[in-house]
Structures are given as structure tokens and as C-alpha cells.
Amino acid sequence: MNATKNARLQVGVLFLIILLCGCATPQTxxxxxxxxxxLPAQIELTDVPFYPQETxxxxxxxxxTALNFSGARITPSDLIAQVYLPAREGSLQVEMLAATRRNxxxxxEIAPKLEDLLVEVAAGTPVVVLQNLGLxxxxxxxxxxxxxxxxxxxxxxxxxxxxxxxxxxxxxxxxTWARSAHWAMLVLPAGNVPRTATEAGYIKAALALEKxxxxxxAIDVYQAALKKWPENLTAHIGLGNxxxxxxxxxxxxxxxxxxxxxxxxxxIAFNNLAQTLFDDRRYVEANxxxxxxxxxxxxxxxxxxxxxxxxxxxxNKKMLRADLCQSTLSGTVSISRKxxxxxxxxxxxxxxxxxxxxxxxxxxxxxx
Amino acid sequence: MNQNFIRTTGxxxxxxxxxxxLPLQSVQAAIIGADKVTVSTQGQFDxxxxxxxxxxxxxxxxxxxxxxxxxxxxxxxxxxxxxxxQRVAGKLDQLPAGGDVLxxxxxxxxxxxxxxxxxxxxxxxxxxxxxxx
Numbered sequence: 001m002n003a004t005k006n007a008r009l010q011v012g013v014l015f016l017i018i019l020l021c022g023c024a025t026p027q028t029x030x031x032x033x034x035x036x037x038x039l040p041a042q043i044e045l046t047d048v049p050f051y052p053q054e055t056x057x058x059x060x061x062x063x064x065t066a067l068n069f070s071g072a073r074i075t076p077s078d079l080i081a082q083v084y085l086p087a088r089e090g091s092l093q094v095e096m097l098a099a100t101r102r103n104x105x106x107x108x109e110i111a112p113k114l115e116d117l118l119v120e121v122a123a124g125t126p127v128v129v130l131q132n133l134g135l136x137x138x139x140x141x142x143x144x145x146x147x148x149x150x151x152x153x154x155x156x157x158x159x160x161x162x163x164x165x166x167x168x169x170x171x172x173x174x175x176t177w178a179r180s181a182h183w184a185m186l187v188l189p190a191g192n193v194p195r196t197a198t199e200a201g202y203i204k205a206a207l208a209l210e211k212x213x214x215x216x217x218a219i220d221v222y223q224a225a226l227k228k229w230p231e232n233l234t235a236h237i238g239l240g241n242x243x244x245x246x247x248x249x250x251x252x253x254x255x256x257x258x259x260x261x262x263x264x265x266x267x268i269a270f271n272n273l274a275q276t277l278f279d280d281r282r283y284v285e286a287n288x289x290x291x292x293x294x295x296x297x298x299x300x301x302x303x304x305x306x307x308x309x310x311x312x313x314x315x316n317k318k319m320l321r322a323d324l325c326q327s328t329l330s331g332t333v334s335i336s337r338k339x340x341x342x343x344x345x346x347x348x349x350x351x352x353x354x355x356x357x358x359x360x361x362x363x364x365x366x367x368x
Numbered sequence: 369m370n371q372n373f374i375r376t377t378g379x380x381x382x383x384x385x386x387x388x389x390l391p392l393q394s395v396q397a398a399i400i401g402a403d404k405v406t407v408s409t410q411g412q413f414d415x416x417x418x419x420x421x422x423x424x425x426x427x428x429x430x431x432x433x434x435x436x437x438x439x440x441x442x443x444x445x446x447x448x449x450x451x452x453x454q455r456v457a458g459k460l461d462q463l464p465a466g467g468d469v470l471x472x473x474x475x476x477x478x479x480x481x482x483x484x485x486x487x488x489x490x491x492x493x494x495x496x497x498x499x500x501x
């Protein structure tokens with residue numbers, strides 16, 4: 001009697017679970033109904049290495065899989081200190097992203113779409129996914145790496161846990177993946193742009209990576225961005241700054257100048273151009289760029305204002321010193337009431353006559 | 369009680385050190401970082417920065433509570449972007465942590481076994497979904 005009651009209860013619970021866990025797999029249906037044109041019917045990245053996970057450590061294992069495929073030389077145990085949380089017996093998504101960058105690779109979260117995931121795999125990039133292998137109220141969180149798929153057979157192929165080649169039906173994969181809100185990330189060498197990348201998404205990933213890599217690698221990262229999105233302001237500034245950090249002032253100037261032409265409202269572009277010109281001792285040009293930067297920053301109330309004011313100040317200081325020197329030589333100096341030099345006109349006329357812009361004030365022998 | 373005191377003192381120290389840092393920073397070379405392109409206004413930036421410093425401190429202490437030693441926790445928080453810190457601050461122990469936890473009770477075992485076979489879950493390595501061809 002009691003046993004049947006129990007059995008009924010269990011069946012009831014089971015029924016409820018099936019109702020609750022959501023049985024639809026809309027993304028799978030969508031793909032299978034209309035297979036996107038440029039998607040190959042099947043692909044498997046057999047070169048992706050396999051690191052059988054030790055207890056609970058699928059985070060380090062999945063990350064090592066993707067990192068090594070992208071060219072890193074690192075073992076899961078090296079990554080434990082970077083991503084594993086002993087008390088949670090697992091790894092957080094943000095730390096998977098952060099650890100990727102710490103090792104010098106671009107971490108990119110793709111859109112939560114099965115189609116994008118397949119496109120990336122087809123483009124030759126394994127995709128790290130977070131799955132909930134259990135149920136929403138009984139979670140069993142797990143990282144795995146998608147390395148292939150087969151559309152006719154409706155199967156997806158993963159490196160997962162202790163299984164080197166796990167083959168899951170699309171629908172099962174979608175059920176487990178949907179519970180993590182379709183979270184997936186890519187691990188790419190600096191300078192690679194994901195096939196499905198959005199402009200904002202890539203720039204965000206690039207900025208986050210920037211502080212973990214050399215300026216030489218940063219050049220690759222931003223040049224790749226400009227190749228795909230030639231107008232992007234952040235990429236211009238990032239590229240210019242990387243050249244500046246490498247002490248390649250001519251290239252930095254060139255990039256900042258392009259930025260001011262494409263984004264005449266950017267105080268940052270003008271400010272960084274001014275600083276680069278200043279370093280090159282072309283004070284007159286620097287002054288006009290810095291003046292523009294200050295007035296733009298004042299107009300938009302942006303964060304650049306204090307930096308721009310400072311840039312202008314240091315240029316003015318330098319010019320004042322040089323100008324006073326000059327005045328003892330030529331006897332002409334014009335200083336406004338506020339102490340600012342009317343250097344633009346005069347400086348330009350001087351530089352014209354000497355044919356070497358910017359260097360003129362130093363040539364007077366008074367600089368420093 | 370004691371921990372609260374330490375935390376409050378820590379926050380005050382952070383804020384005072386931050387205010388020390390503000391004028392100092394403005395002496396450096398005037399190249400502006402690419403990350404500032406998307407920041408809108410100065411006031412907003414300052415507020416964000418202060419909030420982020422507090423949140424970073426929260427995440428760091430939460431990491432230590434999870435069994436990470438102090439120095440490692442510091443490096444790990446440093447590796448997060450401001451936005452990522454915001455994503456985890458205050459809820460580190462509730463967020464999904466991928467790790468393959470096997471601690472399933474017996475009744476639940478049966479349920480999961482069935483859902484595995486139906487293809488809704490994939491808890492057990494030995495199950496084969498009826499949806500697989």
C-alpha cells in the first residue's frame with residue numbers, strides 16, 4: 001500500500017520534472033530546419049588535445065585544452081591556482097576568462113547562439129562551454145570543449161571530463177547548455193578576431209587583454225580590429241598608444257592623426273597626438289592639438305579634461321621658456337594677459353622660414 | 369564583530385589611499401589609455417572607480433574564504449576586469465562553478481537516470497539517450 005503510494009509519488013515527481021525542465025530545444029530546431037549556408041555539414045577538430053580531468057577540475061582541464069590548441073604550453077595543474085575554487089569544487093566563468101588573458105590569449109564570450117558556436121568550430125576554433133548536466137534545481141555544472149559536430153546525424157562532439165570524444169545528440173547538448181544561459185567562450189592567440197565577433201565585443205576583449213601582453217602583441221590585437229572595423233576609435237587609440245609605448249613616435253603620430261581626422265570630436269585623440277608631438281619637440285603643432293583637446297573635453301565634460309589641460313600646460317611651459325630665450329635673440333615676444341603665448345602664428349611663420357617645423361624653437365639654442 | 373571592524377577599516381584605508389593617489393596620478397605623462405574612450409563623464413568615472421575598489425576587496429576576501437591563499441587571491445582579483453568584478457561581487461558562492469560535483473542522493477539518482485535517458489540531462493557517463501541514433 002505504502003509502496004504504491006511511493007511509486008505514484010515518484011512518477012508524479014518525474015512528470016513534474018519533465019514539465020519543469022523545459023523540453024523544447026528551439027536552437028537545434030532552428031538550425032536543422034534551415035541549415036546556414038556557409039556551415040559545413042560536419043567537422044571535427046581532431047588536433048585538439050585532451051586532458052582527462054581530475055576530480056572536480058574540469059575548469060582547468062577545459063581551459064588547458066583550449067589554451068594548448070591555441071599555442072600555449074600549459075598543463076591543467078598549472079591552471080588550478082588561477083581558476084579553481086576549493087570550497088566550491090569548481091571554477092567561475094569570469095576566472096576562466098581572466099586566466100585566459102593572464103596567459104596572454106584573447107578571451108571572447110560568444111553570443112548565446114548554437115549557430116555562432118557551430119560557426120566558430122567550423123572556423124577551426126574549439127569552444128569552451130559551460131553546461132549544467134543536471135537540472136536547474138539540482139545543478140551539476142561542468143566545463144567541456146566543443147570540437148566538432150555532425151548536422152546530418154544531429155550530433156555534437158566534445159572533450160568532456162574523462163571522455164576524450166563525447167558524442168551528444170544536439171538536443172541533449174542544448175538542454176545542458178541552455179541551463180548556463182548558453183555560455184561559451186573562445187581562447188585565441190593575440191591578433192586573431194573571432195569569426196562571429198561583434199565590434200563592441202572584440203574591443204571589450206582587447207582592452208581586457210591589453211594589460212597582460214607586450215605592446216608588440218597589443219599592436220597585433222588593435223591592427224586586427226582596424227582591419228575589420230577601420231573606423232573604430234578605441235582601436236586607433238590603443239594602436240597609437242602601443243606604438244608610443246614602443247617609442248615608435250612616427251607611427252604613433254600617424255595613427256593619432258588618423259584618429260583626429262576620423263573622430264574630430266575625440267579629445268583623447270587630440271590629446272595623445274599633442275603629447276606625441278610634444279615628445280618630438282614640435283611644440284607649435286603640439287600646442288594647437290592640445291588646445292583642441294582641451295576645448296573638446298570641456299565641451300563633452302569627459303574624463304579627458306584634466307589630462308588634456310596638463311598636456312597643454314606642459315607644452316605652454318616649454319614654449320614659454322623657449323620663447324623667452326627667443327625674445328632675447330629677436331626681441332619679439334607676445335604673451336597674452338593670462339600668460340599664454342600667442343605661439344601659433346609666430347611659431348608657424350618661423351618654422352616656415354626655416355623649413356623644419358617644430359624644431360625651430362630648439363634650434364634657437366635655448367631649449368632646456 | 370572583529371571581522372566587520374577589519375572590513376570597515378580596510379574600506380576607509382582604501383578610500384584614503386585612493387584620494388592620495390588622485391593628485392599623484394595626474395603628474396604622469398599625459399597619454400590617455402584606450403580604455404577611457406568609452407567612459408562618459410569624470411564624475412561617473414570616479415564613482416565607478418570607488419565602487420569597484422570596494423567590490424574588488426569583497427571578491428578578494430570571498431576568494432580567500434573559498435580556500436585561496438592571500439597572495440593568489442590578490443593576483444586573481446587583479447586579473448578580472450571591472451565589469452567582471454561587478455558580475456561576481458557579493459554572489460561568489462551562488463554563481464555556477466563548473467566542477468562536476470557528484471553528490472547525488474539515491475532518489476535523485478533515479479530521477480536523473482531517467483532524465484539522462486530522455487536526453488534532458490547528461491549526469492552519468494554510462495547512459496545513452498534515446499534521442500541518439
